[in-house]
Structures are given as structure tokens and as C-alpha cells.
Amino acid sequence: MKILLLNPNTTADVTDLLHAAGSGVASDGTELVPMTAARGVPYIATRAEAQIGGAIALEMLAEAGPGFDAAVIAAFGDPGLFGARELFAFPVVGLAEAAMLTACMLGRRFAIVTFAGALAPWYEECVAMHGLAGRCAGIRALDGSFRSISEVQAEKEELLVALANQAVEQDGADVVILSGAPLAGLAAKVRDRIPVPVVDPVAAAVRQAETLAMLKPRKAVAGTFRRPDPKPTRGLAAPLAAIIEHRSPKEGTS
Numbered sequence: 001m002k003i004l005l006l007n008p009n010t011t012a013d014v015t016d017l018l019h020a021a022g023s024g025v026a027s028d029g030t031e032l033v034p035m036t037a038a039r040g041v042p043y044i045a046t047r048a049e050a051q052i053g054g055a056i057a058l059e060m061l062a063e064a065g066p067g068f069d070a071a072v073i074a075a076f077g078d079p080g081l082f083g084a085r086e087l088f089a090f091p092v093v094g095l096a097e098a099a100m101l102t103a104c105m106l107g108r109r110f111a112i113v114t115f116a117g118a119l120a121p122w123y124e125e126c127v128a129m130h131g132l133a134g135r136c137a138g139i140r141a142l143d144g145s146f147r148s149i150s151e152v153q154a155e156k157e158e159l160l161v162a163l164a165n166q167a168v169e170q171d172g173a174d175v176v177i178l179s180g181a182p183l184a185g186l187a188a189k190v191r192d193r194i195p196v197p198v199v200d201p202v203a204a205a206v207r208q209a210e211t212l213a214m215l216k217p218r219k220a221v222a223g224t225f226r227r228p229d230p231k232p233t234r235g236l237a238a239p240l241a242a243i244i245e246h247r248s249p250k251e252g253t254s
Contacts, residue, residue, distance in 0.1 A: 001030045003209050004071040005202075006060050007181065008053040008079055011042045013150030014181050018074045021185035022206040030210060033068070035060055043149045043182065044075050045118045047125075054080030061088055062239035069213035072098075072205045076114075076179040077126045086228055087243050089219040091212035096126050098208045099177045099201035100135070106197040107174025109137040111167035113160060114179045115152050117141045123179065137173040140166065153186045160186070164194045175199060 005022055007015040019034040026032050037056050044053045057073050057080035064071070070091040073081055078094030085092050103110035112123055120141045127136045140163045146152045153160070160178065167173040177199045178187050187200035220226045230246035242249040 001027070001069045001210060001213055002067065003030060003032050003206065003213070004061070004064050004068045005032050005034045005074055005206070006057060006064075006071055007034070007036045007074045008040065008057040008060065009043050009075065009181070010037050010040050011149055011182075012036045014043065014184075015074075017150065017153075017184040018181055018202050021188075021200055021202045022072070024185070024188070025203040026206055027210055030206075032206065033064075035064060043180075044077065044079060045116060045122070047122055050075075050077055050079040050122055054083065056080075058083055058087065059237045059240050061092070062237065062243050065239070066090070070209040072202070072209050074184075074202060074205070075181055076201055077119075077122050078129075082225070085225040089227075091209060091217065093205045093209045093212065095181070095201035095205050096123070096179070097130050098205035099179065099199045100127065100130060100132050101208070102204040103175040103177055103197075103199050104132070104135055106199070109135055109171075109173055110175040110177055110199075111137045111164070111171055111173035112139045112177050112179045113164045113167055114139070114141045115146065115156055115160065115183060116180070117143055119180060137171040138167060140164075140171075149182050153183045157186065157190065161190050161193050164190075164198070168194065168196050177201060 015034045015036040022032050040056050041049050072093050076095045078096045081094040120139050164176045175197045184202045187198040191198045233241040233244050
């Protein structure tokens, strides 16, 4: 099995964290192929950056080609996820949706704990987008700055654990999700210091991507995620333009 692990931000060190966390739970024989955005922002934290990252994610999926059994858009908030499900035949999984669905199987209400306050409004809208607002006990985010996006989990570990415990004690969370791609792998390190199950989004996403790939679902030809009809494009990256126009990338533009 071959799964694309797509980081739609430009920080390769974060991709390395994601790859390490995902590889730690992947099944024997699963090849997890990391890919980092060549343009965009170092980390996605706002609605505007999510829109940019979503478009870049679609370009990256098209560029990667059809040789994958599934793909993971490895940014909590799932930029570009629904568009990807329209355009591509293989299953595409998002970190936020995978983490929340996993959390729903472990408890009644989950809390999202993250490292920056700017993320909270976007994450709140992501919860609603997936129809899970009724299962969310709350979103808690740290205040203040951090030195490095790739080292934020080490720098803020104690504060994040304290925030997770507050979500359990004060918000009634049955499950905690440590969210944001830079926190990949942290759940395994701190799970024994939080009294409820702790979900690592990339671990959940990789395992769900494997499951969907094994199920070999048919690409929808009707309904919400059917492939849109072809239309001409102008100025798009060639692989993505070919997908939208329903042609081989080797063919000329329409």
C-alpha cells in the first residue's frame, strides 16, 4: 500500500514530524510518502492561509499522480479536503476529521488542544464543517509566542499537558486531541499524564487512510463528491488543469 502524506505548508521539519508519527503506526508493507509544499506559508493558522493551503494541496495531489492508494492532507483544519474528494478517485483523509471521528469512538465529547490562539476560530469552523459541534467539549489554545514551529511541541509540552488536563477537569472532555501538524507525535509522549484517551491526528489519519484503501471504495458518480464535469482552465498548474479538464497531462490544453 502506498499513501501520500501531504503537508500543505512549507516547513520540511514539520513534514519530518508528521512522517515519523505516521510511520510509527503504519502497517507492515505500507509506504508513507512525504511531500512538502514548495510555496505558501511556514504553518497554516488562519482562514486565509487555509484557503491558500487548500489550493496548494489540490495542486500537490494532482502533481503526485495516480500511483497512490490513498492520501492524507496533513494539516489540522483539513484545507482542501472536500475539493480533493471531488477531484480524485483515491480516498483522501484529513487530520481533523480523522482525529475527531476517532475521538467519537473513544468517548462522548472531545476537546481540541492546540499551541496558538490564532488557530481556534478556524478549528471551531472545521468542527462545524464536519457536523461534530455537538460532540466537541471545547477548543483550548495556548497564549503567547513560540521560538520555532518545528520545535513548539518540545517548548510548550508542559503547558499543553496542563491545558489538556484543564479540558478534562473543567470542560468535561472524555477524549483530548492534540491538534496542529507541529504537535505530531506528542500524544504518545504525554498520554500517561492525561487521564483520558489522547488522539494523535496523523496517527488516526494514516490508519483510516489504510482502512479506506483496503475497502477500495467506488468513486462516486452521483451525490456530493462526484467528479465535476470538465471545464476549461487558464493559468493553473498543468497537472491540476488536466484533472479539471478531464484530460491526460500529456495532452495540450483546451
